[in-house]
Amino acid sequence: MKKVIMFALSILLVGVLAACGTSEEASTGSGSGENSDKKVLTMGTSADYPPFEYVDSAKGEEIIGFDVDLAKAIAEKLGYEIQVKDMDFNGLIPALETNQVDFVLSGMTPTEERKQNVDFSDVYYTASHMIVSKKGSGIESLEDLNGKTLGVQLASIQADKAEEIGETVDMKVENRNRIPELIQEIMADRFDAAMIEDIVAKGYFEKNEDLAGFTIEEAEAEAGSAMAFPKGSELTEKFNAELVKMKENGELEDLIVKWFDNK
Template identity: 65%
Template sequence: MKKGIFLFVISMLMIGILAACGTNNDSKKSAKEKGKEEKKVLKMGTASDYPPFEFVDTAKSNEIIGFDIDLVKMIGDKLGYEIKVQDYDFSGLIPALQAGKLDLVLSGMTPTAERKESVDFSDVYYEAKHMIVSQKDSKIETLDDLNGKTLGVQLASIQEEKANELAESLELKVENRDRIPELVQEILAGRFDAAIIEDKIANGYLKENKDLVGFTIEEDSEEAGYAIAFPKDSELTEEFNKALKELMENGELEKLEKKWLQGE
């Protein structure tokens, strides 16, 4: 009888110990899961009509991919943020930042003086040039050939500013559209004589469509650069600049350029 009681007590003690261990493991697991849940989510805006920086390969999925997307994910991993990408028309990105709908914008955006009045920018992470794109038989080979022509630009882009600048010395009509593919379609349909598009983006369309040609605008000023946009006085600006600098120094940014811009 005593032996039976002894075994019963031992059994109860073992059950208690195992239950305590299970509770401890569950607590650790819950803490780990809780940590994941508490990982800060940042809302990033982009305009997914700008390959190879941001675009959708519809043959594969509906996911937005590209240079800028890989870049922001690398920075997010480095800083411990989860990045949620949201698609906008380019012209709506800065207003969305100002309205508090977005935490940052990565969309091939140039930090112009006018934009700096509304938002803050990171250091420049990429430089680019302007290209005039037209139909092959258009005979538009120089800026002077744009006289009397209709020139298309993306709404609220740096190219729109450049077109308006050209219109001060050339007789041309400037028209805008929300997205780059719309500009290309307008050229092919004959409604636009030409369009100004960033050279890396334009080269992609020239490669796909042999009816299009283009030439780069040679300028004395510095090339247009791309930077990350943030709301005014955002604490993220300094954090992202530090991460960008590290990616430049360790060669990761160069790898992205080879992958998306050079096809390596």
């Protein structure tokens, strides 16, 4: 009887050990399937900014765009997979600070204020600001914004620029979370105009012939867009090194041509 009990306990122990081994194997690696040896990084973005990041509903629900392609290209070289997380632009830096995302790629300008909270890569793209309004609005210069309402995206570089312009132009500035909301407010005559990055604005001009705009002439070049990382992240140097290589070998230029030159 004792031998039977000991044999049963041995079988039970083998089963327990086997189960523990299976659980431990399943917990290693963040990926799935044939790419299970790759670690998954979460990229924070605000998917309302075509052609940088957006959803083409006619083709599906996947977030696509220049920034997404850039992130995936660099991640592939470093042996990572990318998971894209969409959120409001003003929530991106807080998401980095609370480790909700590993990095941000969302057309973000590396301002001195932002650098106090996060680290940035080198600039990967430079654009200009554009004032967008309805055709026939009479808004053709910054002076024409006197007495008008200008919309900007909350926490964006355009919001900072509007504050600067407001020192010499008597206008009202209102914020919205997403770029499409700014366009909607213009079309509903609640905003007289909005300030949007030029390449993004041109995409809306192609879709809506009732819109027009002009580029703000700058005394010096804007700081451009860069990738953002949590303070002290080891990813900053790794991603930046690959970005430099892509600039040198023409891969970055190829992505720019793909997403911007046909817009």
